[in-house]
Amino acid sequence: xxxxxxxxxIPKVYVPDQTxxxxxxxxxxxxxxxxxxxxxxxxxxxxMPPPNVTGELHMGHALTTALQDLMVRWRRMKGHPTLYLxxxxxxxxxxxxxxxxxxxxxxxxxxxxxxxxxVDEIWKWVRQYGDRIYNQLESLGASCxxxxxxxxxxxxxxxxxxxxFVNLYNKGLIYRGERIVTWCPRCSTALSDLEINxxxxxxxxxxxxxKLSTTDDFITIxxxxxxxxxxxxxxxxxxxxERHQHLIGKQVNVPLTKRKISIIADDIVGMxxxxxxxxxxxxxxxIDFEIGQRHNLKTINILDTSGLMNSNAQxxxxxxxxxxxxxxxxxxxxxxxxxxxxxxxxSVGHCSRCDDVVExxxxxxxxxxxxxxxxxxxxxxxxxxxxxxPNHFSKIYFNWMSNIKDWCISRQLWWGHRIxxxxxxxxxxxxxxxxxxxxxxxxxxxxxxxxxDVLDTWFSSALWPHSTLGWPEHTEDLDKFxxxxxxxxxxxxxxxWVARMIMMGIENTGTIPFDTVYLHGLVRDTxxxxxxxxxxxxxxxxxxVKTYGSDALRLSLTSGTSAGNDMRLNESRLQASRxxxxxxxxxxxxxxxxxxxxxxxxxxxxxxNLTHLEDRWILSRLQNTIENVNNLLETYQIGEAxxxxxxxxxxxxxxxxxxxVKLRKSSATPTLYHVLVANLKLLHPxxxxxxxTIWQIxxxxxPSDETNDIPLIITEFPxxxxxxxxxxxxxxxxxxxxxxxxxxxxxxxxxxxxKSSLKANINIGTKNxxxxxxxxxxxxxxxxxxxxxxxxxxxxxxxxNQITLVLSNGTITIQFEQTVNLxxxxxxxxxxxxxxxxxxxxxxxxxxxxSFINKAPEEVVIKTKDxxxxxxxxxxxxxxxxxxxxx
RNA sequence: AUUUCUGUAGCUCAGUAGGUUAGAGCGUUGCCUUGACAUGGCAAAGGUCAUCAGUUCGAUUCUGAUCAGAAAUACCA
Numbered sequence: 019x020x021x022x023x024x025x026x027x028i029p030k031v032y033v034p035d036q037t038x039x040x041x042x043x044x045x046x047x048x049x050x051x052x053x054x055x056x057x058x059x060x061x062x063x064x065x066m067p068p069p070n071v072t073g074e075l076h077m078g079h080a081l082t083t084a085l086q087d088l089m090v091r092w093r094r095m096k097g098h099p100t101l102y103l104x105x106x107x108x109x110x111x112x113x114x115x116x117x118x119x120x121x122x123x124x125x126x127x128x129x130x131x132x133x134x135x136x137v138d139e140i141w142k143w144v145r146q147y148g149d150r151i152y153n154q155l156e157s158l159g160a161s162c163x164x165x166x167x168x169x170x171x172x173x174x175x176x177x178x179x180x181x182x183f184v185n186l187y188n189k190g191l192i193y194r195g196e197r198i199v200t201w202c203p204r205c206s207t208a209l210s211d212l213e214i215n216x217x218x219x220x221x222x223x224x225x226x227x228x229k230l231s232t233t234d235d236f237i238t239i240x241x242x243x244x245x246x247x248x249x250x251x252x253x254x255x256x257x258x259x260e261r262h263q264h265l266i267g268k269q270v271n272v273p274l275t276k277r278k279i280s281i282i283a284d285d286i287v288g289m290x291x292x293x294x295x296x297x298x299x300x301x302x303x304x305i306d307f308e309i310g311q312r313h314n315l316k317t318i319n320i321l322d323t324s325g326l327m328n329s330n331a332q333x334x335x336x337x338x339x340x341x342x343x344x345x346x347x348x349x350x351x352x353x354x355x356x357x358x359x360x361x362x363x364x365s366v367g368h369c370s371r372c373d374d375v376v377e378x379x380x381x382x383x384x385x386x387x388x389x390x391x392x393x394x395x396x397x398x399x400x401x402x403x404x405x406x407x408p409n410h411f412s413k414i415y416f417n418w419m420s421n422i423k424d425w426c427i428s429r430q431l432w433w434g435h436r437i438x439x440x441x442x443x444x445x446x447x448x449x450x451x452x453x454x455x456x457x458x459x460x461x462x463x464x465x466x467x468x469x470x471d472v473l474d475t476w477f478s479s480a481l482w483p484h485s486t487l488g489w490p491e492h493t494e495d496l497d498k499f500x501x502x503x504x505x506x507x508x509x510x511x512x513x514x515w516v517a518r519m520i521m522m523g524i525e526n527t528g529t530i531p532f533d534t535v536y537l538h539g540l541v542r543d544t545x546x547x548x549x550x551x552x553x554x555x556x557x558x559x560x561x562x563v564k565t566y567g568s569d570a571l572r573l574s575l576t577s578g579t580s581a582g583n584d585m586r587l588n589e590s591r592l593q594a595s596r597x598x599x600x601x602x603x604x605x606x607x608x609x610x611x612x613x614x615x616x617x618x619x620x621x622x623x624x625x626x627n628l629t630h631l632e633d634r635w636i637l638s639r640l641q642n643t644i645e646n647v648n649n650l651l652e653t654y655q656i657g658e659a660x661x662x663x664x665x666x667x668x669x670x671x672x673x674x675x676x677x678x679v680k681l682r683k684s685s686a687t688p689t690l691y692h693v694l695v696a697n698l699k700l701l702h703p704x705x706x707x708x709x710x711t712i713w714q715i716x717x718x719x720x721p722s723d724e725t726n727d728i729p730l731i732i733t734e735f736p737x738x739x740x741x742x743x744x745x746x747x748x749x750x751x752x753x754x755x756x757x758x759x760x761x762x763x764x765x766x767x768x769x770x771x772x773k774s775s776l777k778a779n780i781n782i783g784t785k786n787x788x789x790x791x792x793x794x795x796x797x798x799x800x801x802x803x804x805x806x807x808x809x810x811x812x813x814x815x816x817x818x819n820q821i822t823l824v825l826s827n828g829t830i831t832i833q834f835e836q837t838v839n840l841x842x843x844x845x846x847x848x849x850x851x852x853x854x855x856x857x858x859x860x861x862x863x864x865x866x867x868x869s870f871i872n873k874a875p876e877e878v879v880i881k882t883k884d885x886x887x888x889x890x891x892x893x894x895x896x897x898x899x900x901x902x903x904x905x
Numbered sequence: 906a907u908u909u910c911u912g913u914a915g916c917u918c919a920g921u922a923g924g925u926u927a928g929a930g931c932g933u934u935g936c937c938u939u940g941a942c943a944u945g946g947c948a949a950a951g952g953u954c955a956u957c958a959g960u961u962c963g964a965u966u967c968u969g970a971u972c973a974g975a976a977a978u979a980c981c982a
Contacts, residue, residue, distance in 0.1 A: 030942065216980075223982090241982060254982095291981045303982070365980065409921095414909060414977070421978085510977085544917090546975090578918050578930070582910085584975090586917060590931050597944040604942035611941075657919065661929070676941075759948090766936065766948040773939095857926060864924090869962040878924050878963095889926090 026611055028715075032603035034567025038707045042156055045710075050731050051161045053099040053499075062093035062100045063502035065483050065532075066162065067515055068107035068170060071144055072116045075154035077541040077549055077587065078508060080559040083158045084572040085538055085656065086506045090161055091703040092651055093503075095735035101499050102161055103486055105168040106151060108144075110475040111205050111371050114433040117143050133432050140433050144169075154560060159568055159706045161731070166495075168486040170478040171435070178485035179435045179478050180452045182526060187450050191387045192427075194439075196317075198304040199426050201379040202369040203325020203338075207430040208383050209369065210474060211423060212513055214376055216365040223292070223362035224347060227355045228253065231269040231278050238357050240292025242364060243302075244350070245342040247273055248331045249318040252298035254309055257283035259294050273355050274346065275332070282313050301380045319380050323430065339377065384428040384437060384471070388521075392422045395521040398530050404520065406535045407654050408582040411509060418513055427474045434472030442466050480518035483531035490526075502532045509537040509582055536654055539584035541575070546586055562592060569705035570595040576704055577664075579657045598664060599708050602701070605672055606712045609694050610719065612687045619720045620691040631792065632678040633689040634747035639670050640693055645738040647700055663700045671697065674755065678795055691716075696736050706731070753785055753827065754792050760823050760830060761800035767846075768838055775803035782828030824850075824895045826888065847896050854893055861886040 045051060053061060064086050069079055086102065094100040117140045118128055128136040148169070155162065168175060186192040199208040224244050227236040239253070250272050255262040265281045272279055286309060287296045300310025301319040310317055322328040327335050327342055334342045350356045367376045396419045398404045399412055406412045428437060440449040442458035442465065449459040449466060458466050478485070483505070487496040501523070507515055516535055523531030542548055543555040550556065562571045573595035579585045613620065628634050643666040650659035671693055679686035695716070698709040710730045717726035725733075757780065765772065780789050786807045789796070793805045821840050822831040824847070864870050864882055871879060 028941095031944070211978095216978090239982085243982080246982095288981055296982055299982090305980095305982070364982095410909070417908065418978075512977095540976095546917095580919070580921095583918090584911095588917075588931090591917075593944070594930055597942095600944045601942065604945085606941085608941035653921075655921075658921095661919070665929080672942085673946090680940095762947060763949085769936075772937075772947080853926080860926095864963080867962060871962085873962050874924075882924080885926090 026607075026614055028607050028610065030604065030607065032567075032600045032708060034569065034599070034707060035564065037711045038157070038159075038563075038568055041707050041710050041714075042159065045161065045729070045731055046156075046164070048729065050729065051102065051163050052165070053101045053163065054094075054097075054732075055099070057097050057099050059096075059098045061499055061503075062090065062098040063499045064090055064102050064504050064506060065486055065502050066102065066104045066160075067505070067507045067511070068105040068168075068479065068482060069151050070109040070112055071106040071148045071151070071169065072109060072113045073151055075151060075158075075559050077557060077559055079151075079155070080158060080562075080571060081538055081541055081575045082506060082508065083155055083160050084575045085536065086504075087158070087160050087706070088572075088576060088656065088703040089504055089506065089536075091706060091731065092735060094161070094731070095699065095702065095733060097734065101163055101166070103166050103168065104152065104155065104160070104162040104164065105482070105486055106148060106170070107475060107479060108170045108434060110429055110431050110434040110472060111207065113140060113144070114431055115205070115371070117433075128432065136432055157560065157563055157568060158572065161706075166486070170475070170482075174488060174491075175478055175481065175485040176435055177452070178481045178489055178526075179473065180438045181490045182477075182481060182522065183438055183473070184450055184452050185526070186386060191390065192384060193387065194382060194384050196380060196382050197385070197426070198302075198307045198378050199381050199383050200367060200376045201321070201323075201325070201381065202372065202374055202376050203321075204372045204374040205369060205431075206323050206325070208381060208426055208428060209376065210426050210476075213370045214367045215370050215373075216367055218363055219366045220361065220363050221366070222359045224359050225293070225357040226273065226350060227357055228270040228273060228297075229355075230265075231271055236355075237265065237270065237295055238293045239295045239297045241297055242362060243339075243343070244346045245327075245334075245339050246299040246302050246320070247297065247346065248275065248327075248334065249299045249301045249320045250277075250279060250297045251300055251310065251316040251318060252279050252313060253281045254284045254287050254296045254298050254313075255281065255294060256287040256289050257285055259287075259289045262294060265295075273350060273353070282309075282315075284309050284312065302378050304378055307380065317380055321377055321379055325377060383426050384439075384469075384473075386425040386427055388422040388424055391521045391525050392419045394524045395419060395517065398520060398524065404530050404533055404535060407537065408580070411512060411535075411537055411582065415512060415517060419517060425474075427477050428469075428471040429474055430470075431472050434475060435478060437469040437471050437473060439469040440466040441469065476514055476518060479515055480522040481526065483519055483523055484527050500527065500531070501529050504534045504536055505532045506536045506538070508540065510540065512537065534654075537582050539579070539582055542584055542586045544586060544588040546584075557587065566592045566596045567599060567707070569599050569708045573598060573660070573705055576656055577660050581654060581656075598668070599705065601668060601672060602697075602705075602708060603712070605667075605676065605694060606716065608676065609687075609690050610716060612684065613691060613716075613719050616687075616720050618688075619723055619726070620688045624688045624692045628689075630682070630686065630689075631747055631750055632675060632795070633686065634742075634744045635751040636671065636675040636689060636693055637742040638744040638748050639666060640696055640736075641738045641740070641742050644696070644700065644736045648735075648737065651703075660704050663697070663704070667697050667701075674751075677799055681794055681798055698730060699733055699736050702730055750785070750788050750792075753782065753788065753825075754796060756825055757789075757796055757830060758800045760825060761802065761832065764821070764823065764832060764843070765801070767842060768840075770834075770838075772801045774835075775801060777804040777806070777833040778802050779806045779808050779831040779833070780828065781808045781830075782825065785827065822899055824892060824899070826892070829895060844900070847900055851893065851896055851900070854889055854896075858886065858889050858893065861889065 066086065090100050090102040121128065121139065131139065183192060200214050202209055221242055223240050223242055225238050225240050226244060227238050229236050253270055255265060266283050268281050269278045270281065286305060287294065298306045298309050298315060300307045300315055300317040318330050320327055320331040325338065327337050329335050331342065334345065347356065368374065369376050396416060399406060399415060406415060438450060438452065440455055442449065442461060442463055444463040444465055445458060445461040447458060447460035449455045455466065457464055483502050484496065484500055487493065487500050489496055505516060505519065519531050523529065540548055547553065547555055559571060570592055574587060574591045577595065643662055646662050647659045650662065679690060698713050702709040713730040720726060782789060789805065789807050796802060797805060819837050820831055820833045821843050822829050861882055865886060
């Protein structure tokens with residue numbers, strides 16, 4: 019480091035990565051992340067929505083962590099026992115795919131390994147890499163209680179899963195049934211509705227002729243999936259449809275097969291679509307399945323678990339549906355059974371994991387009956403027991419919850435919580451219990467086999483707020499920390515997580531899992547496009563941490579945003595945050611240079627020394643900031659809270675206060691220190707590293723005591739002290755600032771350098787005494803060398819070397835050494851008149867309006883009158899000046 | 906198709922009890938290396954708050970319609 023670059027050996031640019039790791043370890047090893055046992059205040063708990071154990075940190079994690087950690091740190095500093103409980107999710111499909119891919123490089127498939135060995139392989143992987151995401155969260159400053167970290171497959175959460183399954187089954191809320199589910203051939207498992215994305219695709223609508231069995235007539239049916247003809251078990255028409263009345267009850271031959279099927283009437287059939295005749299394929303379409311149920315139609319399944327045609331598809335067996343489609347179309351064309359083919363755009367379901375086209379397929383799966391569970395969960399939000407922020411997501415929640423469908427929870431995977439159901443091969447009865455049974459409950463036989471399937475990963479996530487705290491056991495943690503406080507996550511995950519957590523929380527514990535849901539928006543790239551690996555537009559948060567520092571990243575993510583809204587992250591935003599951090603750093607350098615090795619402890623009473631106006635002013639402004647910040651954080655207006663802190667710090671403390679006190683020797687130091695420290699505390703939840711770093715250096719400059727011996731992370735968050743509120747000081751300083759501002763403006767307009775001195779006559783009526791007292795400050799910050807205070811009317815002649823400017827409450831006349839061209843200044847006066855007039859008119863109109871006087875609140879009327887008076891006075895002063903000008 | 910959200914300065918966005926001469930950051934223009942900081946300072950330009958109605962003494966803010974953009978959910982075979 020260059021010696022000239024430093025005051026007291028502190029580098030003039032803040033370098034984050036030199037300190038962040040040390041600070042984090044200091045907090046972690048000091049046990050500051052653990053819930054305090056001393057406080058009797060209401061605990062504040064955030065259970066981290068568990069990231070995927072195979073996952074790597076992305077911007078979404080960074081945002082969610084910044085917000086969660088901010089909430090946690092704020093409450094911790096407010097003296098609440100806080101628990102931020104981290105965890106990871108086993109992520110069934112995703113993890114299995116990762117490990118399968120790894121094994122395939124060694125030419126091993128999971129089938130050759132077998133289930134047990136394969137699951138062992140995954141565990142090996144998890145043990146090796148599962149902590150990676152945790153380390154990444156640490157670099158963001160997450161103040162989690164790592165000793166309570168939890169993994170969805172740990173024994174306790176697993177027990178919670180089994181207990182829940184058994185309870186729900188016993189209550190009749192879990193059932194096994196043959197349903198149409200959506201099947202992903204690539205992942206070879208059933209999926210829930212939420213795991214499917216619909217995309218519009220260009221395809222064809224095939225008009226196919228079916229021959230009636232008894233006559234030589236044909237009927238024509240429109241379909242997008244001709245390959246499902248092989249699974250047709252009925253034909254349906256609308257009973258109201260006069261065109262097709264005569265067909266009802268007749269039989270047709272299924273093309274390419276020897277089967278004959280009946281024509282039935284069902285009012286679900288749309289008369290406008292196609293020919294108004296629907297082929298019914300109960301095995302491969304949800305609507306057809308319902309029709310099949312109503313009319314007792316047979317169900318034929320033509321697909322196997324890997325999505326290929328099975329033996330029901332006759333000669334097409336073993337081929338994939340797409341191939342079969344074109345073959346069938348060709349075969350039908352050869353038989354002249356294709357009437358026409360028209361291009362058709364329709365939406366097709368895709369697997370949200372692998373993006374393959376999913377197939378509706380009949381299959382036996384486990385379901386949760388949702389309606390009874392959803393009811394109390396809807397009620398909890400309706401009666402405001404749970405508050406969703408921003409509120410408009412409540413509507414989306416209600417909408418989904420009141421149309422909820424049963425949840426398919428079985429997955430044909432090997433990695434996850436295996437379904438706790440055992441089938442008896444002797445009596446066919448099920449044994450369903452929490453611990454592994456050895457015998458059939460019914461016949462006591464030992465030949466029982468566990469269901470091979472595992473549960474949907476979200477099933478365990480749904481239990482997360484209580485399972486991580488020890489449920490179903492009555493643990494101390496559950497007692498102390500449940501229900502939790504806030505669930506913070508992305509709005510895209512409202513249904514996956516939030517809704518299911520609310521339902522299962524109430525179902526299992528009888529209590530809501532959290533009282534507040536805070537939903538954030540998505541982080542988008544510079545162009546506003548959603549970040550995704552496939553698009554290659556992702557920014558790695560760890561790269562940003564390296565370049566700009568963790569605080570800068572956090573500040574960027576939390577600034578200028580409001581809940582629920584998406585945000586764009588770009589370089590200039592990050593730079594601005596880094597610059598802010600650097601500004602803080604340099605203010606600290608300034609203050610530090612004043613207090614180095616001080617023998618007085620400034621953290622004690624500072625009220626004694628408030629003889630200076632600017633001290634009273636900045637402390638008063640600080641109270642205002644503190645009050646606003648607390649209110650804003652209380653109502654989760656996080657971006658606005660941050661803005662208030664940054665504005666106060668930069669625009670008031672740095673731009674004005676620091677400049678004011680440069681004239682003084684040491685009398686300002688206590689206030690200088692006090693306000694800086696208050697800023698550090700206010701900012702700590704937003705930018706934990708730099709604030710703690712500065713505090714550690716600063717607080718050691720003074721004799722130690724109980725207030726400065728403790729780390730910033732657990733110091734008390736500032737609260738408003740009304741004793742420091744001083745509106746008179748605020749008014750006075752605003753007059754001083756206006757004078758300085760006016761003179762600087764003039765200098766800039768006339769290109770008069772700051773160095774060249776000016777003389778001023780100020781007449782500001784009742785405040786002339788103030789000007790007298792503060793003239794040194796005014797001189798220094800505006801470059802005046804002489805101030806005369808005149809009670810007389812300002813000279814309104816127009817000597818060529820002086821000009822009079824208008825202030826809110828008076829005038830200021832500036833004298834130049836030489837003649838200056840003032841044309842521009844006089845024009846400015848005219849411009850202001852033009853601007854001011856409409857305002858005056860507006861205000862006059864309001865005052866004259868009787869209904870305004872009668873109906874508007876009194877303070878608004880008073881304020882309006884004041885405003886008018888001020889503007890009119892100003893207008894008079896401007897007019898006086900203009901009258902005496904001859905250009 | 907339904908629902909929801911968004912439309913404020915050149916760009917990105919704040920603006921939660923309806924009363925402000927409508928704000929910030931970035932960018933732009935001019936000036937400045939002054940002992941905290943050029944990742945800085947000083948000064949300035951820039952907006953009919955999408956459009957149109959309504960409610961109100963008063964609307965960027967509330968209501969409705971329209972236009973434009975985004976998202977979610979559902980889906981017709």
